[in-house]
Amino acid sequence: MYPELETMADKNCGEWSCTMYTDKETQWICDQVRSLVQEKTSKTYQEYRAVLFRDQLVAGKNFLFKVRVGDRNYIHVQVYQALPCNGGWLQLSGVQEDKTQEDPLEPISN
Secondary structure, X not given: OOHHHHHHHHOOOOOEOOOEEOOHHHHHHHHHXXXXXHHHHOOOOOOOXXXXXXXXXXXXXXXXXXXXXXXXXXXXXXXXXXXXXXXXXXXXXXXXXXXXXXXXXXXXXX
């Protein structure tokens, strides 16, 4: 009847979602850590557009983004978002450079 609810119900806490296209909300999250990403990579990105993402429900939420940073240049950015009851703050968890459009979004281990 409501396949999107069945899909959400089938997802267990701690599992990463499938890869999805970004929307305004996920782009906003990615934008909030842009300066931290630029600091970590020692680069200034003229283009910084999240195109795909995965998420993981934990004691908060992890996001993994594929971000277009140039003509055919991509980076992967991992962000943790605290629960709203804990302030909803964001933390940059990792960055991987030199990615391609075809590279799969795999969780970044620190």
